[in-house]
Amino acid sequence: xxxxxxxxxxxxxxxxxxxxxxxxxxxxxxxxxxxxxxxxxxxxxxxxxxxxxxxxxxxxxxxxxxxxxxxxxxxxxxxxxxxxxxxxxxxxxxxxxxxxxxxxxxxxxxxxxxxxxxxxxxxxxxxxxxxxxxxxxxxxxxxxx
Numbered sequence: 050x051x052x053x054x055x056x057x058x059x060x061x062x063x064x065x066x067x068x069x070x071x072x073x074x075x076x077x078x079x080x081x082x083x084x085x086x087x088x089x090x091x092x093x094x095x096x097x098x099x100x101x102x103x104x105x106x107x108x109x110x111x112x113x114x115x116x117x118x119x120x121x122x123x124x125x126x127x128x129x130x131x132x133x134x135x136x137x138x139x140x141x142x143x144x145x146x147x148x149x150x151x152x153x154x155x156x157x158x159x160x161x162x163x164x165x166x167x168x169x170x171x172x173x174x175x176x177x178x179x180x181x182x183x184x185x186x187x188x189x190x191x192x193x194x
Contacts, residue, residue: 056176059095061183065190068092071105073166076190078183089166092187096173098152099180101187104167114160118143127156137168138192153177161193 061078068075068083068090077083077092081100084091088105108117118132127145135144135157143158154171170188172180 056179059099060176060179061094061099061187063183065187067190069194070103072161072164072194073103073105074190074192074194075101075103075168075187077101077187096176098171098173099176099184100169100171101184102167102169103191104169106165106167107163108160108165110163114141114143114158114165117160117165118145118158121145121158132158137189140193148174151175153181155188157188157191159191159193166191166193 062080064079065076066079068077070090071088075090081092081094089103092101121127122130122132122145127147130145130147132143132145135142137157137159140159144155146155148154152171152173154169157168159166168188168191170184172184
């Protein structure tokens with residue numbers, strides 16, 4: 050198969066399925082697989098650098114979204130990137146954009162009750178046009194229950 054045919058086969062499907070998790074739901078391309086993991090979900094296709102992951106993290110009383118995200122932004126994962134205001138399905142959120150040479154990544158943070166939902170998305174830079182629209186559509190479908 051040609052490289053173009055292989056890329057076409059790997060890129061996210063325009064048809065979406067829904068994953069319902071602990072306190073949330075999210076849609077994802079139906080040619081990707083959704084694997085439940087400790088209250089969250091990991092959604093992946095054939096490429097490891099094209100994915101959406103939802104983690105659920107309990108937060109101590111008195112810590113709000115701004116404080117939680119500010120602390121997380123200091124981690125080596127995010128390389129000190131500055132959090133920005135964002136919105137997911139109408140819910141106030143924060144987003145940190147980062148990545149490496151080969152892939153771009155963003156992590157969104159949404160708070161609900163005692164939990165922060167961390168939604169991470171990444172796509173390969175050289176295939177951004179093929180992957181980013183569907184993966185960002187998946188992130189924007191995230192809804193708190």
